[in-house]
Each structure stands twice: as structure tokens, then as C-alpha cells.
Amino acid sequence: MSPTGPLTDDGLVQLxxxxxxxxxxxxxxxxxxxxxxxRLRAMYRDMVLTRRFDxxxxxxxxxxxxxxYAQCLGQEAAQIGSGHALAPQDHVFPSYREHGVAQxxxxxxxxxxxLFRGVDHGGWDPADHNFHLFTLVxxxxxxxxxxxxxxxxxxxxxxxxxxxxxxxxxxxxxxGATAQGDVSESLVFAAVNQAPVVLFCQNNQWAIxxxxxxxxxxxxxxxxxxxxxxxxxxxxNDVVATYAVTRQALxxxxxxxxxxxxxxxxxxMGAHTTSDDPTRYRxxxxxxxxxxxDPIDRLRRYLEATGELPEVxxxxxxxxxxxxxxxxxxxxRSMGRPSSQSMFEHVYATSHSVVDAERAWFGEYEQxxxxxxxxxxxxxx
Amino acid sequence: MPTYQQFPLPxxxxxxTEAEIVTWHVAVGDAVEVNQTIVEIExxxxxxxxxxxxxxVVSRILVEPGTxxxxxxxxxxxxVDPSGGALAGSPAGTSDxxxxxxxxxxxxxxxxxxxxxxRPHASRASEEPGGSDEVEAARDERAGGDEGSGAVLVGYxxxxxxxxxxxxxxxPAAPASAAAPVxxxxxxxxxxxxxxxxxxxDGRRHALAKPPVRKLARDLGVDLxxxxxxxxxxxxxxxxxxxxxxxxxxxTLATYPGDDQPWSASGAVTPDGxxxxxxxxxxxxxxxxxxxTSAFTAPHVTVFHTVDVTRTMKLVERLRADREFADxxxxxxxxxxxxxxxxxxxxxxxxxxxDEAAQEIVYKxxxxxxxxxxTPRGLVVPxxxxxxxxxxxxxxxxxxxxxxxxxAGRTTPADMSDGTITxxxxxxxxxxxxxxxxxPGEAAILAFGAIRQQPWVxxxxxKPRHVTxxxxxxxxxxxxxxxxxxxxxxxxxxxxxxxxxxxWS
Numbered sequence: 001m002s003p004t005g006p007l008t009d010d011g012l013v014q015l016x017x018x019x020x021x022x023x024x025x026x027x028x029x030x031x032x033x034x035x036x037x038x039r040l041r042a043m044y045r046d047m048v049l050t051r052r053f054d055x056x057x058x059x060x061x062x063x064x065x066x067x068x069y070a071q072c073l074g075q076e077a078a079q080i081g082s083g084h085a086l087a088p089q090d091h092v093f094p095s096y097r098e099h100g101v102a103q104x105x106x107x108x109x110x111x112x113x114x115l116f117r118g119v120d121h122g123g124w125d126p127a128d129h130n131f132h133l134f135t136l137v138x139x140x141x142x143x144x145x146x147x148x149x150x151x152x153x154x155x156x157x158x159x160x161x162x163x164x165x166x167x168x169x170x171x172x173x174x175x176g177a178t179a180q181g182d183v184s185e186s187l188v189f190a191a192v193n194q195a196p197v198v199l200f201c202q203n204n205q206w207a208i209x210x211x212x213x214x215x216x217x218x219x220x221x222x223x224x225x226x227x228x229x230x231x232x233x234x235x236x237n238d239v240v241a242t243y244a245v246t247r248q249a250l251x252x253x254x255x256x257x258x259x260x261x262x263x264x265x266x267x268x269m270g271a272h273t274t275s276d277d278p279t280r281y282r283x284x285x286x287x288x289x290x291x292x293x294d295p296i297d298r299l300r301r302y303l304e305a306t307g308e309l310p311e312v313x314x315x316x317x318x319x320x321x322x323x324x325x326x327x328x329x330x331x332x333r334s335m336g337r338p339s340s341q342s343m344f345e346h347v348y349a350t351s352h353s354v355v356d357a358e359r360a361w362f363g364e365y366e367q368x369x370x371x372x373x374x375x376x377x378x379x380x381x
Numbered sequence: 382m383p384t385y386q387q388f389p390l391p392x393x394x395x396x397x398t399e400a401e402i403v404t405w406h407v408a409v410g411d412a413v414e415v416n417q418t419i420v421e422i423e424x425x426x427x428x429x430x431x432x433x434x435x436x437x438v439v440s441r442i443l444v445e446p447g448t449x450x451x452x453x454x455x456x457x458x459x460x461v462d463p464s465g466g467a468l469a470g471s472p473a474g475t476s477d478x479x480x481x482x483x484x485x486x487x488x489x490x491x492x493x494x495x496x497x498x499x500r501p502h503a504s505r506a507s508e509e510p511g512g513s514d515e516v517e518a519a520r521d522e523r524a525g526g527d528e529g530s531g532a533v534l535v536g537y538x539x540x541x542x543x544x545x546x547x548x549x550x551x552x553p554a555a556p557a558s559a560a561a562p563v564x565x566x567x568x569x570x571x572x573x574x575x576x577x578x579x580x581x582x583d584g585r586r587h588a589l590a591k592p593p594v595r596k597l598a599r600d601l602g603v604d605l606x607x608x609x610x611x612x613x614x615x616x617x618x619x620x621x622x623x624x625x626x627x628x629x630x631x632x633t634l635a636t637y638p639g640d641d642q643p644w645s646a647s648g649a650v651t652p653d654g655x656x657x658x659x660x661x662x663x664x665x666x667x668x669x670x671x672x673x674t675s676a677f678t679a680p681h682v683t684v685f686h687t688v689d690v691t692r693t694m695k696l697v698e699r700l701r702a703d704r705e706f707a708d709x710x711x712x713x714x715x716x717x718x719x720x721x722x723x724x725x726x727x728x729x730x731x732x733x734x735x736d737e738a739a740q741e742i743v744y745k746x747x748x749x750x751x752x753x754x755x756t757p758r759g760l761v762v763p764x765x766x767x768x769x770x771x772x773x774x775x776x777x778x779x780x781x782x783x784x785x786x787x788x789a790g791r792t793t794p795a796d797m798s799d800g801t802i803t804x805x806x807x808x809x810x811x812x813x814x815x816x817x818x819x820x821p822g823e824a825a826i827l828a829f830g831a832i833r834q835q836p837w838v839x840x841x842x843x844k845p846r847h848v849t850x851x852x853x854x855x856x857x858x859x860x861x862x863x864x865x866x867x868x869x870x871x872x873x874x875x876x877x878x879x880x881x882x883x884x885w886s
Contacts, residue, residue: 059416063434275394277427279793329415337566 003304006175006216007205010369012265013234015241018293020301022240031244031251037308043084043239045317047076047296047354050100052321053109054270056328057116061274065332066116070100074237074269077295078202079172081242082264085250086170087163089130091152093145093171097202099163101172105129109324110331120340136229139180142199145171145323146186149197149253158196159256166254170198170246178223179215187227187261191327194258198249199224201261204268209281224261236264267293340366386435388445392428393422400424401449401663402456403758403790411439413459419458423663437461447758448647449662590617601626628652628685645874664759667669667758675821679856681736684815684866687875688838691847696879700773709777713849714806717829718776720875721804722748723770723885724868731868732801733824735858742859751803751820752780755788762820763792764800804829814850824860827872849876 015025015032039366054071061069072079079100086092094101102112107129114123115134122133135141149169152158157167177183178201190197203220205212212220224231234245242264249260267290271278278287303309344359390400400422407419416432419439423429441458444450472723588605590598596619598605607624610617618882640654648659661669693716700711725732725748750768754761763786765771765779786792803826805817814830830850837846853869874881 059432062391062393062429062431064389065434067392068395275426277796278796280427280798281795283795369830 006203006212006219008219009234011219013241013245014238015244016235016238016298016302017099018237018298020298020305022207022302025241025244026107027242027351028241028248029248032240035240035243037206037306039084040240040299040303041308041313043080043243044296044309045053045320046080046083046100046103047239047299048317048321049324050076050080050103051296052325053099053103053328056325057113058274059269060113061116062334066113066274067115067118068273068275069116070097070273071268071270072097074264074267074290074295075202075204076100077239077298078207078236078242078264078266081239081264082170082200084244085243085247087168087250087254089157089164090250091130091145091148091165091167093132093141093148093169094134095138095173095177096136097174098134098172102129102131105131107131110328113328113332114335116379117332117335119335120302133140139177139182139186140174142171142177142183142186143189145199146190146195149190149195149259150193151161152196153193158254159307161255163254168198168250168253170250171199172200172202173216174207175201175203175205175212175220177201177209178208184227187224187229187259190259191228196253197259198227198246198253199259199261200246201263203263203265204236206268206272206278206282208272208276209278211282219263221261221263222299229259229261231261231263233263233265236266237293237298239295239299247371266295269294382462383440383460385440385458385720386437386461388431388434388457390422390444390450390456391425391431392452393431397426397452399423399449399451400429402444402446403428405442405445405457407433407439407442407457409439409442412463413437413439424876428791431457435459435461445646449660463884484654486885524859589615590622594619594622598622622703623732630646664761668760671821672818675819678737679819680858681816681819681854682857682860682862682865683852683854684862684869685814686851686869686873688849688851688877689846690832690849690876691839692878693876694832705774706777709774710781711777713808713832714775714804714829715773715780716879717806717827717872717876718750718752718768718780718804719773719882720872721827722750722776723875723882725802726769727871727885728864728868730864731825731855731860733859734801734822735824735856745801747801747867749799749801751800751823752783753805753817753820754784754792756787756790756792758790759793761787761797762800762803763787763796764803766799802826808832808849814852816852817854819854819856823856825853825855825865825868827869828854851876 009219013025013028014023014029016022039351050072056071057066057069058071060066075097080103083092083101083104092098092101092105099109099112102189103109107124111123112134114120124131124133132141132144135144146169151275152167152169157165159164169184173183183199186197186199189195190199201220203212207215216223219233221233232245232249234241236242245262249262252258252260269287269290300309341359341363344355347355390397401424403423405420407413407417409423411435413419413433415434415436418430419433420431421428422431437459439457440457440460444454444456451457499626540721541567543753588608588610592607595605597619598608598617603622603625604620605617606623608617611621612618627877641650644657645659647662648657650657669697690713693713696716697711697713700706729744732748733742736743747767748769749764749766751762751764754763763783765776765783768776768779771779783796786796800820800823802823803817803820805815805826806829807815808829808831811831815828817826817828819826828851829850832847834845835848836843837848838844839846851869852874853865853872855865855868871885875885
């Protein structure tokens, strides 16, 4: 690609080449040392299942079952590599495309689609897997993440030396978000407070139809040092390097070393969302170039070359993916309307007299629509 | 027993209300798998492939290609249990109406083919009157029952809610008046398969309409049930009633056979039977907008030139025999395209556009050469990107790809954007020449006429020669007569003697 500007290959950390060859990196090797073949297979499984999720959800949108869907196609390595570096107590603030991270965190994946079907404002309890709700406002959640990290710091959960207590926060955002004021403010607060937060930027090269080259003159990672935050650029289609880089950054955060800005350089192989048509603004040649750098192919080539991807494993995974697809279809199709009472549930953490009164009034109002045969209209079934 | 599912057109973007069916990738009788691409549609935003929601056999295609339908309209019907007879395995709601004759029909449909799975019922209908109605009713119940199951089908869930709402009971404060105001509402559509006996055999439903519309219908003597509702969820609107009333007054005059048939599948015959009216949509609409924009902003001037292209015809013949050009189509248009590129190279000022907003003339460093193509969907003008960088073979290949993509109807908006100069090959229709209208945003367009043998003075004698006419229209805001004439003269010079290209390159 272009030798200068935000799309340069210079300084990209890589441990797995596009052809699946393992290369070494003096500084980062230690952070990838615990990646046994078994863990790599687990990553591979997560990547394959995430892609199936993506494909099924896209089809469901085209079948009228979802209002909208945002694919993570092509970004699986960036998401699954970084997701695997997380400790259970770490907290994730995603944007709206982090299906791969959700898969690693163990969410019921169909819950992610409640939002895209329009039956829920969120879909899951963020506390269950320390995975915050998707945020569709670009970049605003980086402030929530930084504030949460400052809270973690004030709770004394940083730098205790106890690996089961020390906590980091990671927030995911895209190249387009770096042009938002909120992200700059996050960088300011994270830096001056030395907050235990990893700012993980997936540079997929497209902010809807706006290329990264129209948003920056330098690599995005170069912005962070100006705020006083160390940064690193990693090949975001390399799951091993992404894992190593993120693990190092998370460990710095947990040990009290402050924030890190990670730029995972990847490519959005699909459309921005199902409402977008990328053929209007980018070339087939560019898409083909990146299709040849598919992150899943890269890990598969490495595992096959090292004899660590037995056929029986692949067959089982294919079966699991098919069953997963079926599960997604049936679950989404059976998602009914939410109870209208549910909209009063999370206004306040504790009960509140005004909300209670409104809830009661609305319940009565709805009751007035009950049909003569007793069937309830518009309610939960 | 076959189980039919109908696929309603989804909203493939956000808030789209309609789409055009472009191409069906499946036909009646085809087996389909879940998520297999079955149809290509064109929305206001883009071309979109739709995947099948089910595995099964296509039993009916409900919308023809070229037709624009609203979101929520069923477009295809799939038999999701085509092997037949599998009562136990089929979804709930089928067993109670399965007639005793069913097992006997199964062996006839032994070939697992959807079209045949249909027929046992059709033939049975002649033996048992009402049998086919039963199948139709079952079909309707299932299609409608899907919505009734409580699933919010995004994009058409709202209308469902609207129709249910109407059964509001009166407020507790006024119990006495309970009966009167609520008498009008009809049952919700999904709940009404039973009165199918009204005779059309298609599970006829009671019309939904608001009280003032009902009154209007009564006043005008219009039977609401006979009105096709176009409102949300099929509600009959005021306009629908008025339109129906107007139609009742004016009888279609079918003086000659076929007068009551529309001339185009997407059109409708006027009540007097003398006209077909077709809504302006899609490519037709875009062409109209582009032509109006161009014709009424750019002052057009057209210059003409008649030229002896015998040497070009000889070159075409030679190239056709050339092994290097064996796999491409060599046509006079190819040489004309090359000639235009050479002319642009010598007069780059022609390859420009007028930026009204910035009050600037924009000279393009590149040539994206547009070719006006007549396709089954209408006129499209895709362009060969960076045509100035291609050699003759590369240009031939690019033109071949461009035309085959256009004929297949797969030209993308990107293929059509950012053209810099265009050729329209009116000669293929046997026409001498024309005064072409500029493609918006470009400064010139070349019309290439038919090539005919004509008497021509050649080396002092009248001889039969291949002669054609060229016409170049240009935007007089930025191109003057001198420049336009020089460009056309250069194109003509290369076509008259292709060796001239050597001199100029």
C-alpha cells in the first residue's frame, strides 16, 4: 500500500506473515510465549464462529429479520487476538462492531442481535461478562471507558501485584472515531490520570465512505504520544501479534503503568452496515488485495503448516458452525416484542416514585386496548 | 403435505419503502437452501442480493422481474416440506385439515420435485369440489399466521400493530356506549381465513378502513371489500375509495381486441382503454433527470463531418485475423474510441467539466471513456477507467467487459461515475448520425454513425468507399467552435487513415 501517511506498513508489528509464516520480534516474543497450539486452535475456533455469526446476521437482515447489521468481516484477528489477552476482571467498552470480542467474552451471541432487530436498547447485562453495551454514537464510549478506568484506579484495583485483582479497561473504536473530539478528550484524561485503559483502535481504513487518508496525514498511532500516551501499530490481521501487543498493553495498565494506544491496522472487508454500498466509493482491486490477506486464512495456513489443525478438529468445527448458524436463525426469528413495561426498568438503579407512577399509568392505558376476546394487543407474548 | 412459506420483500436499507425485482436466480421447481441467493433487487440505494430464508422447493414466483413492489409484498413462495406426506414432521397447524385422501396422493408425487408436489392437489380438486380452496386457504393461513406468531418482522411489524390497535375497548368511564362505536372494525387479517367461501377462493378478507373512509364509501355506493387498500397494512384509504368510484363510472372501452390490456407489464390501462400509463422509475427516471440537467444547463453545439473510413475497415479486418486479438471483439467502434483518445491527447482541453458552484473549469488528467449502451433495463453509460493508459488490445478487452457487464444488467454506480468524455454508437441502429446530448459533467460526446458503401471521390475517381458520419456535441460554456472542430477533425483523420495515429503518438 502507500508508503507514507496513515496507511504505511512501516513500524507494523507482525508475528505471522500473510502466508502464515511465524516470524520473531525481540521485544514482543515473550508476550506470545503462552500461545500453545491448543490456545491457537481456540482462537481459530472463535474466528470461524464469529464469521459464521456475521454471515448469518447479514442474511437475516436481507430476509427482513433485522433492521440493520454491522459486519466485522476481516477484523476477526484484531478482535479475537485482543479479546484473548483479557483477564476475566477486565472491562470492555465496545463500539458496535465488536462481535469477535463478544464471542471471546462468552456472551450469548444472539443477544447482540436484539439491538439490531430493534426489540431492545441493549440486549445483555454488561456486568455478566464485563462487556459493556454497544455504543452507536461514534467515540463517546471512550470517555465512559476512561472514566471507568479512573474508577478502577480509585478502587485500588491497580498495581496491587495480585493478578486476580489488578484490572484493566479496554475500549474499541475505529479510525473515524479518532477524528472525534470525545476520543481526544479521552486521551487527555487517560494520560493525565495515568488511567488503566487500553485505547484499541481498529483502523479498518474506512469511516463509512471516508478513507483514512482523508482523516490523517500520519499513522493514527502517532497521535497518542502528543498526549503523553505510548502507542504501537500492529498488523490487525495477525491474531498472534495482536494478542501479544494487547497483552503487553493490558499488563502495563494493570500494573499502574498507565494507558496505551494500540492501532490495529486491518481492513473492513464488508460494507459499513447493511445500508451501505461500498462499490460506490472503493475499487474491486482494493477489496481483492485485502481478501488475499484474510486473517482467518493466515492462522489456518500456520496451523496447517505446523500440523496442528487435524481434520477431525476442522470437521467438528464445521459442524459446530452449522449448528451455531441454525441456532442464530431460530433464536432471532422467535424474538418477540419486548414487554412495554421493560422500558421503565433501567431508568434508575433503585425504585423511583415518578417512574413507578408513569409505569402504572402506562399499564392502565395499555389495558384499555385489550380486545374483547381477551387477547392482549401489542404486549409481550 | 407441502408446507408453503411466502417471503415478503424486506427493507434492505433503513427506511426504504419499495424495491425493483431485477433478476430471479431460481425458477419454479428449483430446490433452494437456506441463505442461498435467490433474487437480485434494486433499491433506491443499491443492487442487493437476497438470500432464501428456508430450505425447500420454489413453488411460485410471485413478482416478475422489472416490477417495483412495496416492502412487505410476498415475492416468492417456497414449499419447505416438498417430500410430502411428512405429517409428523411438518409445523403445527397442518394436521387438522389434512384430508384422508392425502396418503394416496403421496406416491404420485414420489419424484421429489416441487412443481409435481403441487399437482396432486390440483388434480384432486376436480374430483373433490372445494379441495383446491382448502389448499389455498391453508396456504393463506400459514402465510398470515407467520405474522400472527408474535415475531416482529422488521419493516412490516408496524402495520400489524396498527391493525390490532383498532379493537380498542371504550374507556371504563363510558360503559354504556360500548357496542355502537366499535361495531365497524373488522377482524384482524390473520384471523380471517374462514370466510373464504365468498367465492374467489383466495381467502377473501374484510377491508380495513377508518370510519370517515367507511362513510365515504357508503355515500358513494362503493363496496369496501372490493377496494384494494394501499395504506399501511393494506388499509383502504380515502384515495383508494375515490379511485374505485371513478373506475366504476368509466367503463373500459375495448373497441379493438387487446385494448383493455396494458402494452407494458409495469403499466396500467386508463379507464377509457386508449392509453397505457407506466410509472417513471429506476433507469428511466435517472436518464430523464440526467438529460434534463444536461440539456438545460450546457449550451450544446454540434459539428458534423463525413469521412471515408475504408482504411479503418481494412485495419479492422487485419486485426480480426491477428492472433493477438483472437479473444477480443474488434469493431470499428474500437478504432473510433482509440481515435477519440488520440484527439483528446492532442487537445486535452476537451476533456473537462464546468464546475458551476466553484466557478471553475476542471481539466481532467485522465480519460474515463464513456460508452452509451442500450440494455434491457434502459440506457446506461458505463465508462472505461483510465482509458488513456490502455493500448489497443487493452482497450478492446475493456470495451468487451463493459458491454457484457451492461448487457447482463450488472453495471454498478461506480462503473458509471466520473466519466470524462463519451461515445454513442448510433450506427449500430443503422442511423447516419445525430445530435447527442452530453452526459452530465462532461464537455463533449461523439456520435458514431452507420458505415455504408457510397460513391466517393477517391484519388480523382468516383469509387465505392466505406463512408460514415461523425458528430461531436460540446458544451459551449467551456469549448469553443475551434476546439470542438479540431477534435472532430482529428478523430476523422485517424479513421480516414489509421497510420495518422503513428504520426501523432
